Amino acid sequence: MKHIKIIDLLNNTKTLQEVTAKGWVRTFRNNQFIALNDGSTIHNIQCVVDFENTSDDILKRITTGAAICVKGTLVESQGAGQKVEIQVTSLEILGDSDAEKFPMQPKRHSLEFLRENAHLRVRTNVFGAIMRVRSVLSFAVHQYFQQKGFVYVNTPIITGSDAEGAGEMFQVTALPLDGSAPKNEDGSINYKEDFFGKQTNLTVSGQLEGETFAMALGQIYTFGPTFRAENSNTSRHLAEFWMIEPEVAFNDLADNMDLAEDFIKYVIKYAVDNCADDLKFLDERFAQEEKQKPQAERSEMTLLEKLNFVLENNFKRVSYTEAIDILKDSTPNKKKKFQYLIEEWGADLQSEHERFLVEKHFKCPVILFDYPAKIKAFYMRLNEDGKTVRAMDILFPGIGEIVGGSQREERYDVLVEKMKALGIDEEELWWYLDTRRFGSAVHSGFGLGFERLVLFVTGMTNIRDVIPFPRTPQNAEF
């Protein structure tokens, strides 16, 4: 008899049928009650063992982590906490789990310990929930864009272009590192002998390639891994993370903000609607975590309230210039509590300033726009004032920047001038410039760091806990 997934058993109302279930033992109480989980849901099914008619040898092997197959009758449960349970008629141990050695004991482990056991942590309630929510969120991303007619584009991971300047890059090579790589006469590495015939790196963004596709297909999005070789050992940075980058021909900055806000609300709504059980569990976990904090630092809202707050409120749109005025006049600035004091227009905003705006001042998601050209990337559309660009960042409470985007500079001459001023090689970006040479048009796009979204939706606080196998400085285990 084919086994039935536990999520389907729990939703089953046809009791008194013979069923088979397979899964892993979470707990075994009183030599009688197995809590069995197969990953299909956060809920376990209770399997009641007839211990008087089960050999001691088998009973001893029903340990936390063991894989088992049970056959029995699905009956209404007499106990609290579940509607149905399985009265076991036969039980087979598929794979033992030595109770002394299995690292995932039925107790609370530190997140640090669990990170070191990333291959097993997903067998816990919290990581099972996070990974299911992450999966549903990623599907929501695809569904949102596909329903709107966007074309999914896989921009290259290995890139010969290093001009974007979004961050430090990892080098990709098939050459040896020991000094024996072929060299040019001037002593530099002869990359013509490398696999791709040139120096290559891991991409920091698919935007530039994405733009070329938007200027043909109209609406496109990427969703793939991106990389930063920055030595940032923080709870907000990963060396390898997944990014979503839509790009739309004929969209201006206002359209871009509308798209980003609508998109974020859609995917959060989708998770709220489709991950109710997991989010309920994570909501309770969030509440427990908050209780550990001093009163003053506790969140004013529960996790689910935070999610609904985002869904129900417009993101506050504030120009950089307004934001600077607010920050200059703010108490932490006047009292010199900011590490970086805001003194004049043009200052780059630090995390502390973004958090003040979002968490203290506006108390809602904020879209900052029209930044000084000097602190933003070369490809952003220069405003008529000649000093600001049509950039926008979306800031979220507790997360900081979750989206960075802009209307792109569509004017060939202005773009080339900007590249020259910044020393960006025109020859290398010949293909990017072609989009402005042939049929250029207003277009806009943004990048959303997927893990920051998962962080927000799950209420976790360290980005290493929302990706299966985090890559950070000094860590590429598994």
Add this chain to the structure above:
Amino acid sequence: MKHIKIIDLLNNTKTLQEVTAKGWVRTFRNNQFIALNDGSTIHNIQCVVDFENTSDDILKRITTGAAICVKGTLVESQGAGQKVEIQVTSLEILGDSDAEKFPMQPKRHSLEFLRENAHLRVRTNVFGAIMRVRSVLSFAVHQYFQQKGFVYVNTPIITGSDAEGAGEMFQVTALPLDGSAPKNEDGSINYKEDFFGKQTNLTVSGQLEGETFAMALGQIYTFGPTFRAENSNTSRHLAEFWMIEPEVAFNDLADNMDLAEDFIKYVIKYAVDNCADDLKFLDERFAQEEKQKPQAERSEMTLLEKLNFVLENNFKRVSYTEAIDILKDSTPNKKKKFQYLIEEWGADLQSEHERFLVEKHFKCPVILFDYPAKIKAFYMRLNEDGKTVRAMDILFPGIGEIVGGSQREERYDVLVEKMKALGIDEEELWWYLDTRRFGSAVHSGFGLGFERLVLFVTGMTNIRDVIPFPRTPQNAEF
């Protein structure tokens, strides 16, 4: 007035309304008829210009590739080939395209030329169609698995594990290549000083990490980029390609074959149902290409017939042993037409043998299973005969291997013995072995090379033409 996408204009039955459209000029005939495309569909909308009341200066700038905005009345078309057209009342040039310089002329270009212009080729009918079909196929992949409750897992791209042995790997490093990288006393590179504190590579497969998640979440799938540093300059290989790898706890090899066949049929059906216009175009293109071939080499079926054939027929399941018998007795083997003659059981099958089985003998997709252990990977489940493993490959006409999978060796002792025999470091794969130490169970999975699927569905013949920016030896442009 907000512009309307061309796909929506063409499907509109409410004529005599004022509309705005934006897009790129494909052709401009008789100073009057613009074929306008915005990438939302393969079809252009005809825009009829009132040339007597339009300045020569504007008319001259309506060139192939130019971006324009037209306003006008949507009317029933008098001409053949379209139901509606736009009677233009005003026309704005958004971005010029110098007719002398724009590489994508309205004529047939060689695929080789188009590859060198991968940033512009997507503005042609054929590449627009391919990229839309690719996008829809990728969504079908996610929808199939999500509907069945699979969890999408992003396995790591940068990996510290090189034990899978699926192919040559690219190295990822932040160290210099010129010989100045820090060294150990024995002269070897001191990778402790590299970004991750160890030697790292680009993944060749997410399977091993995926297995650890399947043993917790039950049903998982990956869909991400994978890499091979193999110097294969063929029409079937890429250095960077996208792979789909489902892994299911409690599935045996028969379940695995069922899943793979059902999955492939679902995604092809989804494309047939949702890409009708693009596939009709590609079907016509395929027919034209076939006409160029000598009669004997032409496909017996049109592209759409090939797709429907896969949907309507069971994949033929044949054991390796049966396949060897068929090949040994085959005419090309007897007449020594095979480059590698099949002499005895145990031989590895080459592309020529796979093609013979699929295209000449069975004339349908074939699933070969139960391969000799010696020619397959260490993690495959050894059969009771002690010499074959529960492997399966799916072979497609014109494509060759599209899926490779297996039931995995779930027995700790057998797996360790196999690793020892092959010199695979147990210490390095401690986490993989943990899945067999704690709650091991029968499980199976497979890998499907996404580009080979796109190749089959679009009827293209070179894998470089079904990925936006192909990476191959000596080529990482863009």
